[in-house]
Structures are given as structure tokens and as C-alpha cells.
Amino acid sequence: xxxxxxxxxxxxxxxxxxxxxxxxxxxxxxxxxxxxxxxxxxxxxxxxxxxxxxxxxxxxxxxxxxxxxxxxxxxxxxxxxxxxxxxxxxxxxxxxxxxxxxxxxxxxxxxxxxxxxxxxxxxxxxxxxxxxxxxxxxxxxxxxxxxxxxxxxxxxxxxxxxxxxxxxxxxxxxxxxxxxxxxxxxxxxxxxxxxxxxxxxxxxxxxxxxxxxxxxxxxxxxxxxxxxxxxxxxxxxxxxxxxxxxxxxxxxxxxxxxxxxxxxxxxxxxxxxxxxxxxxxxxxxxxxxxxxxxxxxxxxxxxxxxxxxxxxxxxxxxxxxxxxx
Amino acid sequence: xxxxxxxxxxxxxxxxxxxxxxxxxxxxxxxxxxxxxxxxxxxxxxxxxxxxxxxxxxxxxxxxxxxxxxxxxxxxxxxxxxxxxxxxxxxxxxxxxxxxxxxxxxxxxxxxxxxxxxxxxxxxxxxxxxxxxxxxxxxxxxxxxxxxxxxxxxxxxxxxxxxxxxxxxxxxxxxxxxxxxxxxxxxxxxxxxxxxxxxxxxxxxxxxxxxxxxxxxxxxxxxxxxxxxxxxxxxxxxxxxxxxxxxxxxxxxxxxxxxxxxxxxxxxxxxxxxxxxxxxxxxxxxxxxxxxxxxxxxxxxxxxxxxxxxxxxxxxxxxxxxxxxxxxxxxxxxxxxxxxxxxxxxxxxxxxxxxxxxxxxxxxxxxxxxxxxxxxxxxxxxxxxxxxxxxxxxxxxxxxxxxxxxxxxxxxxxxxxxxxxxxxxxxxxxxxxxxxxxxxxxxxxxxxxxxxxxxxxxxxxxxxxxxxxxxxxxxxxxxxxxxxxxxxxxxxxxxxxxxxxxx
Numbered sequence: 087x088x089x090x091x092x093x094x095x096x097x098x099x100x101x102x103x104x105x106x107x108x109x110x111x112x113x114x115x116x117x118x119x120x121x122x123x124x125x126x127x128x129x130x131x132x133x134x135x136x137x138x139x140x141x142x143x144x145x146x147x148x149x150x151x152x153x154x155x156x157x158x159x160x161x162x163x164x165x166x167x168x169x170x171x172x173x174x175x176x177x178x179x180x181x182x183x184x185x186x187x188x189x190x191x192x193x194x195x196x197x198x199x200x201x202x203x204x205x206x207x208x209x210x211x212x213x214x215x216x217x218x219x220x221x222x223x224x225x226x227x228x229x230x231x232x233x234x235x236x237x238x239x240x241x242x243x244x245x246x247x248x249x250x251x252x253x254x255x256x257x258x259x260x261x262x263x264x265x266x267x268x269x270x271x272x273x274x275x276x277x278x279x280x281x282x283x284x285x286x287x288x289x290x291x292x293x294x295x296x297x298x299x300x301x302x303x304x305x306x307x308x309x310x311x312x313x314x315x316x317x318x319x320x321x322x323x324x325x326x327x328x329x330x331x332x333x334x335x336x337x338x339x340x341x342x343x344x345x346x347x348x349x350x351x352x353x354x355x356x357x358x359x360x361x362x363x364x365x366x367x368x369x370x371x372x373x374x375x376x377x378x379x380x381x382x383x384x385x386x387x388x389x390x391x392x393x394x395x396x397x398x399x400x401x402x403x404x405x406x407x408x409x410x411x
Numbered sequence: 412x413x414x415x416x417x418x419x420x421x422x423x424x425x426x427x428x429x430x431x432x433x434x435x436x437x438x439x440x441x442x443x444x445x446x447x448x449x450x451x452x453x454x455x456x457x458x459x460x461x462x463x464x465x466x467x468x469x470x471x472x473x474x475x476x477x478x479x480x481x482x483x484x485x486x487x488x489x490x491x492x493x494x495x496x497x498x499x500x501x502x503x504x505x506x507x508x509x510x511x512x513x514x515x516x517x518x519x520x521x522x523x524x525x526x527x528x529x530x531x532x533x534x535x536x537x538x539x540x541x542x543x544x545x546x547x548x549x550x551x552x553x554x555x556x557x558x559x560x561x562x563x564x565x566x567x568x569x570x571x572x573x574x575x576x577x578x579x580x581x582x583x584x585x586x587x588x589x590x591x592x593x594x595x596x597x598x599x600x601x602x603x604x605x606x607x608x609x610x611x612x613x614x615x616x617x618x619x620x621x622x623x624x625x626x627x628x629x630x631x632x633x634x635x636x637x638x639x640x641x642x643x644x645x646x647x648x649x650x651x652x653x654x655x656x657x658x659x660x661x662x663x664x665x666x667x668x669x670x671x672x673x674x675x676x677x678x679x680x681x682x683x684x685x686x687x688x689x690x691x692x693x694x695x696x697x698x699x700x701x702x703x704x705x706x707x708x709x710x711x712x713x714x715x716x717x718x719x720x721x722x723x724x725x726x727x728x729x730x731x732x733x734x735x736x737x738x739x740x741x742x743x744x745x746x747x748x749x750x751x752x753x754x755x756x757x758x759x760x761x762x763x764x765x766x767x768x769x770x771x772x773x774x775x776x777x778x779x780x781x782x783x784x785x786x787x788x789x790x791x792x793x794x795x796x797x798x799x800x801x802x803x804x805x806x807x808x809x810x811x812x813x814x815x816x817x818x819x820x821x822x823x824x825x826x827x828x829x830x831x832x833x834x835x836x837x838x839x840x841x842x843x844x845x846x847x848x849x850x851x852x853x854x855x856x857x858x859x860x861x862x863x864x865x866x867x868x869x870x871x872x873x874x875x876x877x878x879x880x881x882x883x884x885x886x887x888x889x890x891x892x893x894x895x896x897x898x899x900x901x902x903x904x905x906x907x908x909x910x911x912x913x914x
Contacts, residue, residue: 280777281770288767291756298714298753299767299821300739358758 109359112403113351113367120374128381136377138255144373145262146328147343148366149321152273153314154344155365159277160290160307161357163218164341166207167318169229170200171337174322176233179243179332186248196319203229204315208308226341241332249327262324269317274362286310290357346393347372350400371396413477416441416605417462417493417574422471424457431457434471435631437624439574439605444596446620446637447609449649450812450840453626455609459576463495464488476573494567495576502559504552509534511551512566537565541595555701557588564595575599576607579838587905588700593619611840612867613645625649649841658873659845659852665876666690668725669860670829672711675720680884681706683720688829688860693851695875696864698904703884704864705748708833711862712745713738724828739768742828746818746835748864750811754818757807761799762788764806765821791820796846812843819850830854831862836870848874868897880904 124131131140150167157164174196181192203225210221252261277283288296289306297303318337325336351368353360375396379389417439424432432454439445447455460466462473464485473480475491483491502511509531510517518529534547541561551559560580567575580592596606596619610616616623616637623640625632625648632648670688675681680703688694696704709715711722713732723731724741732738735745747753756764765788766773773784788802795816799809806817815835822830832851836844851861851874865871871878878890880903888903 279779279781281774281779282777284763284767284770284779287759287763288756291758292752294753295747295756296767298712298735298745298747300736301767302736354758358756 109352109404110361110364113364113371113400116350116400117367117371117374120371120378124374124378128378130381131374131378134258135255136381138258138260140373140377141258141263142252142255142260142328143377144369145260145266146321146325147340147347147373148266148369149262149269149324150318150340151344151347151365151369152269152362153317154341155348155351155353155360155362156273156277156286156310157218157314158290158345158348158353158355159286159357159360160310161218161293162211162307162311163222163345164207164311164314164318165219165222166203166225166229166315167341167344168337168339169226169233170203170315170318171322171325171340172233172334173199173203173229174319175245175326175329175332175336176237176241176243178249178323178326179241179245182243182246184244184246186246189246189248193319193323196323197316200315200319201312204312205308207315208304208311211311212304212307237332241334243332245326245330245332249323250330252324252327262328265320265324269320270362270366277361282306287358290359292358343372346397350397352404354404413474414440415474416476418474419458419462420472420474422458422461422468422473424461424466424468430629432461432468432629435626435629436471437631437634439607441573441605442600442603443621444600444606444608444619446616446623447607447626448611448613448616448623448645449626449632450842453649453840454629455626456578457629458626459495459578459607459609462488462493462576489570492571492573493576494570494572494574495578496560496563496567496580497578502551502562505550507548507550508538508554508562509547511562512537512569514566516569533569534565537568540568540598541565542591542598557591557700560592561595568599572604574605574607576609578609579611580608587901589615611838613642614869616645617642646841658870659849665692666858666860670711670722670724672722673720675707675710675722676718677706677710677715678718679703679706679709679715681710681715682884684710684881684884684886685720686879686886688862690828690858690860691855692876693855693861693863693874695871695878696862696881697868697871697878697900698881700866702881702904704881705833706884707881707886708745708747708831708862708864711829711831712743714745739825742826743831744768744822744825744827744829745831746815746822746833748833748837750814750818750838755806755814758805760803761792761797761806761809761817762802764817765791765824768821769824787824791817791824794823795820795850810840812839812846815839815843815847819847823854827859829860829862831864833864834866835863836865836867868900871895871900872897 130136154164154167177196177199178189178192181195182188207222207225210216210225211218254260277286285296285301285306288299288301289303293303321340322337326332329336347368348360348365349355349368350371351360351364351366353364372393375393376389379392415438418436419438420436422432422435423430435454435458437445437458447458449455457466461468464483464487467482475493503514506514512534513530518526518533520526531547538547538561541564543561551562554562564575596608600606608616608620620637622634622636623645624634625645627649666689668687669690672684672686674683674685676683680701682703684703684707686694696707698704706715710717713734716733721731727741732741732743751757756767762784766784769787770779773779773787785802791797792799797816797820798813806814809817835847839847851863854861863871863874872892872895875895876892878892878895878900879886880888880890880900882904890899890903
């Protein structure tokens, strides 16, 4: 056909490639700028010990953010993470009661309960068509209530010593960091190279088209919620080991931080766009901001204000990039 | 003041290096209809978006009502008397007809309290001007697409528009609805309104336009009075070559029976529809918008659950399906009417779009095999001559025709026995249309049965071996290719109580 040129003009091609590059890697530029600022503001950040601590804390947030990112990719949202952390912490303390050999059974039980919570979120969202915000918020309240009813307000049991291993660092490496990196590698591969990953993006991009393409959209969405909850359990185990006792407020705020990390990393709130590479940078930015604020001796209120500004700024930039097209 | 209400001089616009418009000039007199035609990507929409203030031209000037227009907001432009009715209607479904017409400009009493009485009175008066008397309190969601379009026109009138741009208004209309639209256009013209009418359907342009402007690849080909043109000339101007045969014909015998639907109904308007489909044929489905054609397609594909009747594939034991996944397994595919809403993953790459339904074939242990995927995408690109920068390009950056080809490519990879096409050439330019027709014939030659729904009667008649006509959710008649005429089909499609359609 006369109108069918094999490829569009080179400038047109570089245009969308450029946009794609900015969408994919713009957050890394922001991260670099932040690190540059840190060399002046908080040079202490670059000491090995500080890096180790930052990476360990980033890992806790990062593991949750993997699940949150995938849930956002299917146009969902998970606010129930705080409840899962509390549940995990209590299960670990209760089942092991300080016995190291019971750690594995405890983790398995917590994972099973987490999967159940995720399935509950997923079923509410898909089969009952409850908006994710409402469904997972309800689940948060439900799970927190249930754990408190179980413990009668006074958590018993002890966290086994073996979990203290999460606090050890070898140079900057630590168990949480290795876990975070490993899970990222695995899920990046899943999202990019497997049919499951393709379906996750398809469902988030256009759910009706996905359904008409023969994808079991509900199965995909429920499975992603289950994955998200299980990842929250994993992070909860790490955090429990870090804290060393059952804290009633454990993990509070991580649901919002994980959403913020994903969004700052370029994952779209409406689904179908973004990914884990961006989230890694988002997590590091959020964590660095907290640590830098701490090192500079800023008040907690100021920390929140800075964090809020960064999130709003990132979202504004992404929406500008969108409208530019 | 000059005789022109609008003059756009030497408008140029490029997007990051891609020239979308180059030195385009148009002029409009009051009380005239201007046809604006061209293939997709020719620059029609860009030009109109510049007029609407959605884009800023790189160079050129707009003189409106004798004055050079400075940069203005979309609101100020509407205020100045320019109204644009987009193809995707911009109405709030939950609000009433009257509320939509006066959205943001509601008549008020003191302290900003709405004057509901005046609101409905004025809305009714406007609709009367259009020759219709609907209930102004009815929510938009209750109206047919055609009725919604009339509400859009009423909205334009309420803004005292002197210039109305209609972007493919007929794409969603059929038969008598179209007549009604033309009557309205004629009465608007008599009232001195200038109309820019964008359409892919050349018949309509010949029917109502006084002057036609043709754009191609962002450049002005020519503007001519309609009397100096005929259809072939216009097509040649648009495509840049003569279009020999529009509907490619092949000779073939009727194949074997492949699919039988008996008395199928769904929770929609579709009632007790029965049909038989034979290998290698094209079964056309005609009817007005809202007559249940799309619902029939969705029912056949399992997209809407059946509430009655049954569908089966002949010769395949136990081949039944109750959802799209099973339908695809059984060898059916559906290319939906609303490409962007139901067919395409616009934020995802061509690669992912094309391979989504055949991931099972392309994966081992759930992992996508890159080389084979690459081969599939490359084959699709060649077979359908999809114009793309790379397989990783997001489909939102492709033209309408190329998007449709991506959707078609995706389904052809599943090796179907039955292909259901719902408005396959809607919003597609003449060149791509021809390619889609050719492709349909190739599928026929491979023994694939096609169900084609279309609002364009020439297309239905030109392509179909048999035509089923739908009316009010039922199949009301079958017409063979030899006996099919536009008048005959329209008569069947508008029989009985469907006169209420246009209200």
C-alpha cells in the first residue's frame, strides 16, 4: 500500500522513546540529585554504617512496595498492610514464644493468614466490586481488631533470638537487603518475561479488553492481592526481628509509604503503567528523605512536610509528562 | 467586516519534530457547511484542536469574526461562539438532559441558587428548535447514542454558537437518525450558523457540504466547491491514488455449517435471536444503532451471559462457552466496536497487545520465549502492514487505522474459525479500510466465517454474502447479497415501533 511506510519518521520514534525513557528512569535522576544534595547537607550518610542502616530500612519498605506496586498495576490499592504487620508480629511471638526452632512454622502460619487476608481483599474487590480503598481499609480495621481481640490488648510471647539476624550487617549487606534484591529480581522477571506479568499489565491497562482477550481478570487481581499480602508478611517478619518485641504500632504508615514509593517511582495510580525498577528508586528516595531529615535533626513534622512535598512534586511531574503527549 | 466568519491562515504545528500541520488555510462563511476530509493522521483533528484552543499553533493566524484571535482559553473560545462536538461525547451520564445542556452555565437566582424552572424551560425550547421534544429531566444514561448527540448539539446552540464543528457525527448514527441530523444542520445553516463537518463517509459530505477541504499528511490538498467534485476525485485527492475497487470480491461456494445460535437472549435488548453461520462466508448484521447488533456480537462471544437459548459450534464435540476465555478456546474472536475501551491496551506496547491471547503458545513454564514472540509480532506487522516505530511502541501513539490493525493482528494469531467484527472500519481511513476488506476476503479464503456488524450500508451490502437485519433487539429479516438494497434494509430496520428511536 502506498500509505504503508514500514517505519515512522526517526524523529517521531525518538520522541516516544524519550518520553518512555523519562517515565522509566526520570526517578533515578531525582535520586541522583538527592544523593548529590546529601553530600553537602548530610555527609554522614555516606559512612558504611549509615548506608547499611539505610539499606536495611529501605528493604523493609521495599519488600512491601513490591506487592503494593503490583497491586497498583492492576488498578488496585492495599491499605491493609499495617494489619498484616501486626498479625505477623503476633503470630511470630505467639507461635514461637521465643523458641528458634519454631520460626519456620510461625512464618508459614503467618504467610497462610496473610494469603487469606489478601484473598479477602481480592474477593471483595473483584466479586463484590467494593472499591479497593474501601475494601482494604475495612480489612485493616478488621485485622487489627481481630489481633487485639486475640491478644486481649496485651500481646504475649517472645520474639526468638534467631530473628535478630536481620540486624546484622556485613559491610553494607544484610539479610533484609539480600531478600529485597532477590525478590525484586524475581518479580521484575515475572512482570517482564512471564505470561502472568503480561496479564497483570493487561488487566491494569484495560480490564474489559483483558476480559475480552480471554484473561481471567478476577483470578489475576485476586492473586496479586494475595502476593501483596504475602510480601507484607515477609517484611513483617523482618521488622519483627528488627524491633525484637510485639509493638502494637508496628508497620503503621508503611501502607502509605509503599504507595508513595510506587507512585514516586512512576507507577500509575490508575494501573497498567510503571514497574518495579521505578519503585526501587522510589523506596530509596523515601528512605533517604527520612534518614537525611533525621541526620539534620529536623523535627518529625518537618520530615512529613518534606515527604509530602516530594510525593506531590513527583505526581505533578508525571501528570505533566502525560499531558505533554 | 469580511464575508468570512473564520479564517485560519497558514497554520503549522509540529509535535516534537513531527510536522502534523503545514501551512494549512481554511475559510468559512456564515450559513455554509464545510466538509473536512482526509485520512486518519491527515491533520483534521489537530486543526480543529487548534481552533478549539486545545493546542497552540506554531505559526499562522486565526481571524474570527474579523478580529485576530489572541491566545485564548477553551472557555473563552466557547464564549466567542465556537462549539466543537467531539466524537467521544462529553456528557455527564448521571445528570439530566437540561443539566447537561447548561452545565456550568445554569440559570441562577439570587445567592447562586439554581433556577430549575428556567433551566428546563430553556432546555425544552432549545430541543424544540432541533425538532424534538424529549423529557429534559431524563438522565443522559437513559438516552440512545443518537439522542445524546442531539443533546450535544443543543448544548452548542445554548452557547449561541456561530460556528459548530462536528467531528465524525455520523460515526455513531444510522439511517433515519442521520436524516434527522442533516435536517438539523440545514436549519442551523438557515439561521446563519457555519458548520465544519468532519467525516469519513463521503456520501454525507456530498449530501450536505457546500465546500470541501481535503487534507493529506498535514498539508492542504485543495478546497473546492462540492459541484466541482465527484466521489472518485475526492477519494483520489484523499488517498493520492485512484481507488479501483472498494470492495474486493471473491468467488466461493457456501461452506459447511460452523455455528448455530438458537433463540439466544441476554440481559440486554437482545431477544430470541437465531442464526446459522457457514465456513468462508461473511454474514452482515445491519440495523440502527441500539437495535441490538453489538449485543448480538457480545452474546455470540460469551461476553454477556445468555439468559436463554444456546450457541454451539458444529462438528466440535461439546464446544460451548459461557465466557470470552472459553470462546477463544473454541475458536471464536471478537473485534469490538469501541476499540479504545474494549479492544486495545493503549498504554502497552504493540508487542504485548498482539501476543496477549496466545501467551500460552508463546510461553514455556510461564516464561515468554523472546525469539518466537519477536517472530509473531514481525509477521503481524508484515501481514497487516502496521505502521509502527518499533514493537515496543505504545499503541496509543498509533493512528486509528493502525490501532485497528493491531487488534485484528492479535486475533488472527489465535487461528480462529469464527471472527466477529463489530464496526471493523469505524474511524478508519479509506486506505486502511481497503486493507481491512482485503484481509476479510483472505480470511474467507482460509475458510474462516466472519460475522460483520456495520452501520455503513454500502459496506454491509458490498462485503456480505448474507445480511441479517436487526430491529429492537430481534432479527427481523435476512437478505441475500443479490437482493440487498439500502432502501430494503432500512425498511426492515425501521419497521414497527422503532420510530420512537429518533425521539
